[in-house]
Each structure stands twice: as structure tokens, then as C-alpha cells.
Amino acid sequence: MSEQNPDKNKAMGKTGVVEKPLPGLAGTVPSPPSEPLSLKSFLRLDLGFLPVLITLVLITIYFQIASNGFFLDARNLSNLVQQIVSTGILCIAAVMVLLLGEIDLSLAAVAQACAGVTAVLSVYQDWNPWLAILAGLLAGAIIGTANGFFIAYLRVPSFIVTLAGSIGYAGMLLLVLGPQSTLIVRDETIRGLAPNFLDSVVGWLLPILSLALYAGAILYEQQRRDKIGLKTKSVQQLALQIGGATVIVLAITALLQSYLGVPIAGVIWIGLVVFFWLLLTKSTFGRHLYAVGGSAEAARRAGINVTAMKIGIFAIASTLAAFAGIMLASRSTAVASQIDSTLLLRAIAAAVIGGVSLFGGRGSIWAVVLGSLVIGSLENGLTLLNSEQSIKNVVQGAVLLLAVTADALARRANSTRTR
């Protein structure tokens, strides 16, 4: 059907993209001179996920060789998925806030404080586990709304509000836990959230159905675009898009099925990522979030309620953090009174490594998956190699610095371009 060739494409002819002499004014508009290839022009290119994908592949190959083939073993991968879920959910929260152009340093403290609320209600008050979980999430929502109120309404920098928050919520955690340093969760429902696996039939059906929906949606859109005469993707592009997704999803499913099955925690995590992906790319809410992150002033003039948007995002982020904390408590079957110092940094690092800009408005939610995989693989692989914690920290720090530097350079290349 329609190719991407501008000469053949009927839609392109209509767009006014094709150069023609301007009636009414003498002369035509010359196309801007093409600039020489340089580091700057390279950085300006939107490479998307390519850099982080290459990084992930290199890490995988290295650990696969160094661990004598144990890294890509089904059992280890199943472990890896379980290890990164809490960080991964926290990373979704980090991405939402970063897209706004703000930062939330209280995510880890909120996660553990809210898990503390759930644990205390379950253990001491004997609440129904689902009600206890709901109460924990609600605590997260309230905390996030409070954060957002200070940031959006009173215009206090988010850095300071959430830094103060992280100290305060750590204190709140100690308060709810009382004299105990670690509160063991005994409830089977809460304990069962993270470590269980899907039934093997469901474990196959779920990914296959999702893939079918995905392919159907793409083909439907293609058909609609073709009918109106808009530019459509080539058959090769479609095949690559659908085929690529199918191969990746089915390969991972098969690997996990060959061990104990698909971990429920992983399904919840990916489900959340897909939900937020749809929210960010298909809804007005998502569009407006990117707009506020890109230019709050332009968004305000377009009639978007910037204050409400910011408060909403901080509320969502803290609720997600609460959920991450509950998953963490489920996995470790306890809530510790000490805030895990690297949890927050791993979440934000994963977002930035995945290509989400610290300056707002740029990045995809799939950064969560790729970034978490990079951070998680480093942790997991170095553990396999019996590396010291010191080495792990140095390597993870270096990878984060690299990612942030790339982000800053890309931003500078974009802003200094001639207009």
C-alpha cells in the first residue's frame, strides 16, 4: 500500500510538505543547510532506547561469560525478576515525577512508612489483609497530596519538600513500628503477593492475549490511517514491531515457565507499566503531563490546570511508592525500621538510565523496564561473581553518572541549536 516514499505517498502530497513556489511572494523558501556530522548533531538525534539496549546486551554478555553461563539460567532470571520488582514499581513513581520536571526524594521513605502502616494494621490490629493494604496505599496518597500541596500550591522546591519529607516519613515509620526494629508480617495474603507464581496455563494465556491485543490495536490504527490517507508504516516496520514484541515476550515467558513459572510480582509490575504507558500515551492526562514537563507556561496558557496536575502526580507517585513498599515487605516478609539507603537512588537511577530526562517532559515509561533491568542485572551479576558491595556500588555509581551525563549533553545540544 502506501510506502514511506514521499513521492509516491498520496498523503505527503496533501500535507504541503512538498516544496513549491509560493504564490504572492517572490522566491521560494530554501531548505536549511544540512549541518556537518558532529558530536552535537549525534546527541540531538533521538536515539530512543538504543543506548540503554546496547548497554543491557553488553552487561548480559559479560555476565553470561564471566559466570560460566549461569547468568541467563532460568532460575537466575526468575530471581532477577523478583529482585527488581520493588525497585521497578518505585521507578514508575520516579518516572512520573521526573516527567513533570520535579523530583521526589521521599519515595523510599514513603514506601517503607506505608508498608509499616499496612504491617502494623495487619499484625497488631488484626485487620483484613486487603483492608490493611488499602490503608497503606491511602496513607501513600495522603502523603503525596501533602507533598504536592507544598510543591505546586505553595511553590516550595520539590527537592526540599521531599527531602524534608523523607526525614519525616522515616520518623513516622519508627513511630508506627514502636519499639520493634523489625516487624514480621505473618499474614499469608500479604506474604503471598510477591513470591508466588502464575498457574502455567494462565502464565501462557496472559502474554499471548496481551500480544494479540497489541497487534490488533496496531493493525486497527494502521487501517484507519490508510483510510484517511495519512502516512502509514511500511509492512516491514509493522512486522518488526509486532514480531519483535512477540519474540521478546514469548522468549521470556518460555524461560520463566521452564523454571517455576511466571512470577506474580513480575506480572503486577509489567501490568502497572502497561497501564501507565497507556495513560501517558493515549490519554489527555498523559499528554498534559508531558506538556507541563515541557513548558509549564505554555501548558497553563492552553488551559491546563498545572497546580492540580502537579498535586495529582505527587499523589500517584506516593501511592505507587506505598505499593512498592508493600511488595518489598511481602518479599522480605517483614518491615524494617531502617530506610534502605540505596532503594531511592536505584529507582531514580533506573529511570535516568532508561532515558527519562531530569529536566522534565522527555522519556518513556518503558525506561522503567530497561533501567531496572540494567540496575538489577549489575546487582545480580556482581553477586553471582561474588563481588564485594564496594565494587557493586562503584559500578552502579559509574553507570548512573554516565546516564545523567548523556542526558545533560543531549539537553545542551538541543537548547543551543540555532533557531
Add this chain to the structure above:
Amino acid sequence: MSESKATTTKGELPRLQLKGINKTFGAVRALMDVDFEAFDGEVVGLVGDNGAGKSTLIKTISGAYIPDTGDIFLDGQKVHFTSPQDSTRVGIETVYQDLALCDNLDVVSNLWLGRESLQFGMLNEVEMERRTLEVLRTLDVKIPSVRVPVAALSGGQRQSIAVAKTILRKPKVVLLDEPTAALGVAQTRQVLNLILRLKEQGLAVVVISHNLHDVFEVVDRVIVMRLGRRAGTFEIKNTTPERVVAAITGAEFGD
């Protein structure tokens, strides 16, 4: 030619008319008894030195300032603005110099920001893209793709997108604040071409500019502001830049 223009200006009802506008800021009288009018399918240039009252006048029309005395009429109907939203609602769109675009969003997203078209509660990208292409075609705007972030476009293209954004709201009057400032030669030409397209659409277009060369290229009528008063009106067909400059500076211009 000047006679025919004169008859149309006298015979037709102006699309936008301001009568006896006064505006003071403390002791400063920014506008003194200023009249202003713009007709359908006409490009009006608003020129004047710094502090002559151009910006105050434009902000009065766009609803950002409320005049102390004086009336604003749209199609002969008296209107009263208390905010920029009021003037937008009756069909007056202003494109300010800073353009108010989101650099990270693509052209389609920017054009529809705040008024997205939906289908089953989801963004109807296909419909928005189709309408975007339609508008850009009418305005003869050339961009490489409507799916590139606005940051990747040239200054002239960005200006065009900002104007196209207002056109989607089907306005009656478009105010352009210094549309060619900080643009190169080719890009200026693009924007001037765009202004002619707006005129073809039957809109009343008001252009504020410092650049008399640009003004003379696209404008039908020039209104000169000087020290808060309307210092003169020139039909572009029978005047010269020298006369306009003289009116701007207040110099005597011997015949």
C-alpha cells in the same frame, strides 16, 4: 485603488473597532483617546517607537489590560474583556513573541494541546493528525513532519505552528506580536507568506512590527502610534516608508 479601499473601509462594518481608549499606569498616560479598527481580509500594521503604546493597545485588545475609558466593538457589538480568556472566547487570538509552545511535544500535540480530540476516551491521534495536515496545508506551512518535536523546527516554522494553533480555534481576529523579530531572511519570508494566507482566509490580521520593510511587504494599512496617541493612518498603496518613519518620529515631512 485608494478610493476603492476608502469606500470599503467607510461602507463596511469593521470586524474589530476600538473607540476612545484611555489607559493610564499611575502618572503615565499610555493610551490617550485611541481609536483602532480592523476589517475582514485586511492586514493592519501597528507601528511606533518604543513606549508609543503599541503593546498596551494590543494587550487591551487581547484582554490582558482593561481600559480606563473607551469601548471595544466586535462586529458592531460592544464587548467587555476582563481576562485574556474573554477575548479568546469571542474569537480574538493573540500570538505573543514567546509563542507558548511545548518544545518536547510534536506538532500535532502542540496544535491540539488543551483541546484534544477523543475517541472511546482515548486520544484520537488519527483525527488530530488529519486536521493538522489540513490546517498546515491551508496556511501553506512547510515542515518536514508533523510528528517531530517542535524543538527540532526552525524559528519560522515554530512561528507558523503558533499561528496554526490559533487558527484551529476559528478566530475572527489574529494579533501577531513582532512575528518576524529574530528570524532570518528565509524564515521571515515564510512568516510573511503565512500572514497573507491568514488574510486570504478572510481574517482580520493585526501585525505589530518594528521592521518597516516587512510591514510594507504584507500590510494593507499602517496605523502609527506615537506617545500614546494614534499619530496617523496610511494606505500602504499610496505612501512611502519615509512618510511612515516621519510619523513615527514626529518629524515634519515636507511635500
